[in-house]
Amino acid sequence: MQIVLEKRSQASSWMNVMSPVLAVSLTVIMGGLIFAAIGKPPLTALYLYFIDPLTSWWSIEEVLVKAGPLVLIGVGLAVCFKANVWNIGAEGQLTVGALMGAMVPILFGDWQGPWALVAMLLLGAVGGAMFAFIPAWLKTRFGVNEILTSLMLVYIAQLLLDWMVRGPWKDPHGFNFPKSVAFEGWHLLPMWGDGRMHLGLVIALVIALVLYWVMRNNLKGFEIRVVGSAPRAGAFAGFSQTKMVWFCFALSGALAGLAGLIEVAGPIGQLQPHISPNYGFTAIIVAFLGRLNPLGVVFAGLLLAVSYIGGEGVQIELGISDKTTQVFQGMLLFFILMCDTLILYRIRYLSAKPVTGSGDAS
Amino acid sequence: MSAYEAIILTIITASTPLLLAAIGELVVERSGVLNLGIEGMMVMGAVCGFAAAHVSGSAWLGVIAAVMGGVAMSLLFALLTQTLITNQVATGLAITLLGLGLSGLIGSDFVGLPGVKLSNVSIPWLTELPYVGRLVFGQDPLVYVSIVLTAGVAYGLKYTRWGLIIRAVGQSHSSAHALGYRVIAVRYACIAFGGATSGLAGAYLSLVYTPQWIENMTAGRGWIALALGVFSTWLPGRLAAGAYLFGGVWILGLYAQAMGLGIPSQLLSSLPYVATILALVVISTNRRLSVINTPASLGQGFVPDR
Numbered sequence: 162m163q164i165v166l167e168k169r170s171q172a173s174s175w176m177n178v179m180s181p182v183l184a185v186s187l188t189v190i191m192g193g194l195i196f197a198a199i200g201k202p203p204l205t206a207l208y209l210y211f212i213d214p215l216t217s218w219w220s221i222e223e224v225l226v227k228a229g230p231l232v233l234i235g236v237g238l239a240v241c242f243k244a245n246v247w248n249i250g251a252e253g254q255l256t257v258g259a260l261m262g263a264m265v266p267i268l269f270g271d272w273q274g275p276w277a278l279v280a281m282l283l284l285g286a287v288g289g290a291m292f293a294f295i296p297a298w299l300k301t302r303f304g305v306n307e308i309l310t311s312l313m314l315v316y317i318a319q320l321l322l323d324w325m326v327r328g329p330w331k332d333p334h335g336f337n338f339p340k341s342v343a344f345e346g347w348h349l350l351p352m353w354g355d356g357r358m359h360l361g362l363v364i365a366l367v368i369a370l371v372l373y374w375v376m377r378n379n380l381k382g383f384e385i386r387v388v389g390s391a392p393r394a395g396a397f398a399g400f401s402q403t404k405m406v407w408f409c410f411a412l413s414g415a416l417a418g419l420a421g422l423i424e425v426a427g428p429i430g431q432l433q434p435h436i437s438p439n440y441g442f443t444a445i446i447v448a449f450l451g452r453l454n455p456l457g458v459v460f461a462g463l464l465l466a467v468s469y470i471g472g473e474g475v476q477i478e479l480g481i482s483d484k485t486t487q488v489f490q491g492m493l494l495f496f497i498l499m500c501d502t503l504i505l506y507r508i509r510y511l512s513a514k515p516v517t518g519s520g521d522a523s
Numbered sequence: 524m525s526a527y528e529a530i531i532l533t534i535i536t537a538s539t540p541l542l543l544a545a546i547g548e549l550v551v552e553r554s555g556v557l558n559l560g561i562e563g564m565m566v567m568g569a570v571c572g573f574a575a576a577h578v579s580g581s582a583w584l585g586v587i588a589a590v591m592g593g594v595a596m597s598l599l600f601a602l603l604t605q606t607l608i609t610n611q612v613a614t615g616l617a618i619t620l621l622g623l624g625l626s627g628l629i630g631s632d633f634v635g636l637p638g639v640k641l642s643n644v645s646i647p648w649l650t651e652l653p654y655v656g657r658l659v660f661g662q663d664p665l666v667y668v669s670i671v672l673t674a675g676v677a678y679g680l681k682y683t684r685w686g687l688i689i690r691a692v693g694q695s696h697s698s699a700h701a702l703g704y705r706v707i708a709v710r711y712a713c714i715a716f717g718g719a720t721s722g723l724a725g726a727y728l729s730l731v732y733t734p735q736w737i738e739n740m741t742a743g744r745g746w747i748a749l750a751l752g753v754f755s756t757w758l759p760g761r762l763a764a765g766a767y768l769f770g771g772v773w774i775l776g777l778y779a780q781a782m783g784l785g786i787p788s789q790l791l792s793s794l795p796y797v798a799t800i801l802a803l804v805v806i807s808t809n810r811r812l813s814v815i816n817t818p819a820s821l822g823q824g825f826v827p828d829r
Binding site for chain 2: 249487490
């Protein structure tokens with residue numbers, strides 16, 4: 162018997178929905194096996210990982226706080242990937258966005274009031290977008306592969322942040338710790354709940370909904386889909402590939418920058434050398450798991466946020482390295498790509514062929 | 524040992540992991556596959572190599588484990604991209620993310636432990652030669668491996684039947700398939716080769732360069748190796764030159780930091796990444812150079828007609 166993949170005549174919309182479910186199930190099973198392999202009770206570990214974060218209001222808040230930046234960056238990347246533009250430097254754009262937005266509290270500390278916060282949010286978005294323009298420019302002007310440049314810029318941005326908080330922007334009264342001054346008053350996002358939930362979550366949700374509408378009902382959304390899936394057809398329709406690259410980098414860069422600002426003006430409250438647990442890279446997984454659909458990204462963002470909190474949970478309760486989070490996230494992307502094959506192909510079992518004498522190369 | 528010898532030696536140690544990873548990826552890309560997972564395969568090589576060497580006490584067992592680690596990751600990549608025809612860019616990213624996570628998990632028990640260093644070659648009399656002895660006959664074995672591999676790939680791709688098949692598969696998989704070559708099998712083999720050399724590159728980091736395990740110790744070298752492929756326009760000779768150039772940039776940054784010229788260390792640390800971007804711009808500006816050797820089927824999945 163032989164197993165072959167056979168192309169479906171039409172992409173299966175059923176599998177498009179089922180593939181993430183299947184991928185998550187496979188990840189859970191593999192995760193259980195890994196826990197068992199390192200000698201931890203698999204069921205307890207899985208419970209702590211995926212269910213426990215949802216059992217108390219406190220941890221649900223934490224999940225939402227983590228989901229905010231993931232959704233924000235994820236929707237931007239979803240649009241990018243849909244258009245076949247590969248911005249994988251969101252982590253760098255996030256960093257520069259945070260730096261730009263932090264100019265307000267650090268350089269103009271006396272400026273308080275709602276407009277200061279608005280300026281921070283705008284500067285965050287502008288910073289991220291400007292930084293994303295570098296790979297966009299190199300791509301459109303010189304034809305340089307955007308994957309490599311956007312990724313190299315992540316390292317550069319992180320070194321820039323490191324220098325800023327250890328050098329010019331170090332808090333002069335901070336006992337020489339590599340941190341900026343703590344943001345105060347209107348330089349922090351309004352918070353509620355137990356003091357962790359903040360405005361950033363609302364922003365993320367609103368932007369996701371807007372992008373969902375744009376992708377579905379607006380000409381721009383159609384253009385993105387056409388340029389991504391059939392560039393030649395897009396060219397005939399008058400859609401410019403170059404403009405699309407700029408648009409995608411501007412959008413995803415701005416959202417990543419906004420996410421960075423929201424992190425430093427929200428949960429962190431100041432600049433420090435590390436401001437993101439790899440949100441920019443995890444958001445890539447979020448985008449794929451969410452089917453490159455802004456609404457799907459919201460759910461995917463929540464799921465991956467659970468994985469962050471669950472990872473912390475198993476670390477505290479069972480003493481498992483917090484690296485399991487990254488392993489789970491990597492596996493998830495793996496399985497989702499694997500299961501996505503079933504959208505375009507179906508598995509066929511061929512019975513052993515009788516020998517016909519025709520030279521079949523396969 | 525004179526200062527110039529010391530500088531050349533450090534440049535070689537900084538360049539060798541780049542060269543090892545890049546030469547494998549060159550073969551992979553020549554066969555028409557874009558594997559963005561080098562960083563992940565490399566870091567898995569580093570952790571497997573370190574762990575095996577630490578547990579067994581033998582650096583060579585470490586090298587073997589590193590190669591196996593790299594190959595295992597690359598076969599996962601091959602399974603997805605070749606058998607299941609997934610998007611190569613996304614799958615490569617998955618390999619990198621998974622590799623970084625998995626290596627951290629495996630390595631969490633090894634942080635801060637003493638490593639085993641792969642000892643340098645020592646040939647009586649030859650190694651003691653003044654000026655050149657240490658440079659030519661006294662390197663660690665993997666340096667020679669990297670040079671032999673590069674020469675082998677250069678020769679193999681150009682002059683052997685195997686090289687011709689690989690290039691044919693990379694230029695036009697449909698034509699190669701029509702001629703009766705097993706496109707997917709060839710690509711599997713090339714991907715595995717790329718995994719093996721990436722694993723070696725990782726072993727170099729954790730067994731020679733800094734014989735210990737540090738999380739994310741590849742520090743973007745996998746991506747630089749990837750850029751080297753583009754920079755070299757897929758020619759092994761240029762690739763080697765590029766690798767040594769980048770190793771030089773890396774070391775320049777370290778030396779400048781050590782001298783304390785008042786330049787922020789972060790600026791110097793960012794040199795290799797800035798240099799990579801500049802190199803890509805320079806090579807991409809030259810259309811003729813950048814297009815002439817680009818494998819025509821690069822990054823496209825192949826589904827044979829049945």
